[in-house]
Amino acid sequence: MNINELKSALQEGGVVGAGGAGFPTYAKLSDQAETVIMNCAECEPLMKVDRQLVTEYVKEILGGMNMLVETLGAGEGILAVKKSYTAAIDAVNSCISEYPRLRLHILPDIYPAGDEVVTIYECTGKVVPQGKIPITVGCVVVNVETVLNLYRKVTDGTNVIHKFLTVAGLVNRPVTLEVPVGVTVRSLLEMAGGTSTDEYVLLMGGPMTGRICTESDVVTKTTKAVLVLPPDCPPILHRRSSTRHDIRNAMSVCSQCSMCTSLCPRNLLGGAIKPHEFMRALANGLTSSDVTNTYLNSFFCVSCGLCEMYSCHQGLSPRKLLDEYKAGLRAAGVQPPEREMKPVDLHREDRKVPEHRLVQRLGLAGFDVPAPLQSGKDASEVTLLLRQSIGAPCVPCVKAGDVVSAGQIVGRPPEGALGVCLHGSIDGTVAEVTDQAIIIRR
Ligand code: SF4
Ligand code: SF4
Numbered sequence: 262m263n264i265n266e267l268k269s270a271l272q273e274g275g276v277v278g279a280g281g282a283g284f285p286t287y288a289k290l291s292d293q294a295e296t297v298i299m300n301c302a303e304c305e306p307l308m309k310v311d312r313q314l315v316t317e318y319v320k321e322i323l324g325g326m327n328m329l330v331e332t333l334g335a336g337e338g339i340l341a342v343k344k345s346y347t348a349a350i351d352a353v354n355s356c357i358s359e360y361p362r363l364r365l366h367i368l369p370d371i372y373p374a375g376d377e378v379v380t381i382y383e384c385t386g387k388v389v390p391q392g393k394i395p396i397t398v399g400c401v402v403v404n405v406e407t408v409l410n411l412y413r414k415v416t417d418g419t420n421v422i423h424k425f426l427t428v429a430g431l432v433n434r435p436v437t438l439e440v441p442v443g444v445t446v447r448s449l450l451e452m453a454g455g456t457s458t459d460e461y462v463l464l465m466g467g468p469m470t471g472r473i474c475t476e477s478d479v480v481t482k483t484t485k486a487v488l489v490l491p492p493d494c495p496p497i498l499h500r501r502s503s504t505r506h507d508i509r510n511a512m513s514v515c516s517q518c519s520m521c522t523s524l525c526p527r528n529l530l531g532g533a534i535k536p537h538e539f540m541r542a543l544a545n546g547l548t549s550s551d552v553t554n555t556y557l558n559s560f561f562c563v564s565c566g567l568c569e570m571y572s573c574h575q576g577l578s579p580r581k582l583l584d585e586y587k588a589g590l591r592a593a594g595v596q597p598p599e600r601e602m603k604p605v606d607l608h609r610e611d612r613k614v615p616e617h618r619l620v621q622r623l624g625l626a627g628f629d630v631p632a633p634l635q636s637g638k639d640a641s642e643v644t645l646l647l648r649q650s651i652g653a654p655c656v657p658c659v660k661a662g663d664v665v666s667a668g669q670i671v672g673r674p675p676e677g678a679l680g681v682c683l684h685g686s687i688d689g690t691v692a693e694v695t696d697q698a699i700i701i702r703r
Pocket of ligand 2: 521524525526527528534536561562563564565566567568569579580583
């Protein structure tokens with residue numbers, strides 16, 4: 262299979278990044294790649310998907326990585342696994358010798374080890390310039406589940422209709438499930454034995470970057486976790502405060518200690534983002550030309566949340582305010598500026614944030630428990646959102662009343678647009694097609 266054939270297969274198979282924003286995988290592939298890195302770091306605390314997939318499907322995953330390395334003509338493939346994922350490391354070690362172009366790299370147990378710019382630096386020592394993509398330094402980074410999906414598509418034609426995710430927190434049975442894309446959060450909670458209390462808030466995604474959701478929200482190809490959290494834990498309190506309240510707090514108590522900048526993973530790698538300068542400018546209402554760059558540098562924040570969930574001793578919300586500001590700049594059509602990188606900070610090693618300390622700071626240590634992998638493939642209804650990833654939403658190619666089977670294409674990206682095909686995730690009948698979704702009932 263050559264690179265163009267692989268790209269077509271992945272686009273038709275609906276393969277997107279399963280561990281982050283969901284960039285269509287075919288669009289990442291390049292014959293300029295020198296290194297392919299498989300990221301087995303879990304995006305965030307409490308998620309248990311990546312390590313279990315590597316342990317359970319190690320042959321498929323190593324086979325998929327080897328396929329990717331050979332097809333791209335890359336020099337090597339790196340399996341980047343966190344140090345504490347000992348079962349996954351043992352699984353890789355048991356068969357990696359069959360693949361001379363693959364090597365194992367042990368990542369430290371830090372947050373955010375899964376930020377691809379951090380992963381690339383940890384694995385290769387290369388720094389991706391801010392505002393650029395990994396291929397600029399010859400790297401392609403893929404998630405574990407993405408590699409498994411690629412392997413399944415290439416070897417037996419399986420399209421992406423299932424999703425692996427962890428359900429944890431205030432549930433009776435924390436679990437990692439393989440479910441059809443499009444099932445509701447309500448059904449996930451049932452599969453986790455129900456909630457253990459009536460007082461909770463649902464988060465779709467991890468505690469650092471997830472969003473508050475309801476039981477009616479549905480699983481997409483990028484859903485990695487659903488967490489049931491206490492209403493008074495820091496991740497929920499930060500999300501629930503208003504921007505007005507956040508700005509007032511910044512005006513009142515930001516001490517300009519600069520800890521948020523000192524621990525910012527992108528600043529430590531030489532990026533221009535300095536959250537303490539942004540907070541100073543915002544809190545003091547500064548608008549002179551001296552602070553233009555401070556505001557524009559918000560483009561280089563990747564919203565990891567470390568500054569507000571860990572670094573700030575005053576409980577302020579630099580990330581949320583940066584997010585609002587970035588959104589405003591984008592809405593106004595402002596483009597990210599060109600910035601030179603500084604050298605990597607000499608103190609970076611000492612300023613990495615250990616994940617176990619982050620989990621304690623989040624008040625979630627009690628929820629960091631095993632969540633065993635099991636199948637949850639039974640579903641009587643699925644709602645397939647037409648926009649599941651970065652790129653254009655799919656255009657439905659079915660109508661109400663059509664009988665469809667699992668794996669059948671039900672939506673395609675517009676001609677020439679960035680995007681992948683969408684497939685029915687259960688056998689059934691199309692109940693409804695709306696502007697947003699296709700609903701299928703068994
Ligand atoms: S860590 Fe908090 S108090 Fe210190 S500069 Fe940053 S926002 Fe201000
Ligand atoms: S969220 Fe905060 S710590 Fe993370 S990249 Fe942005 S400024 Fe840096």
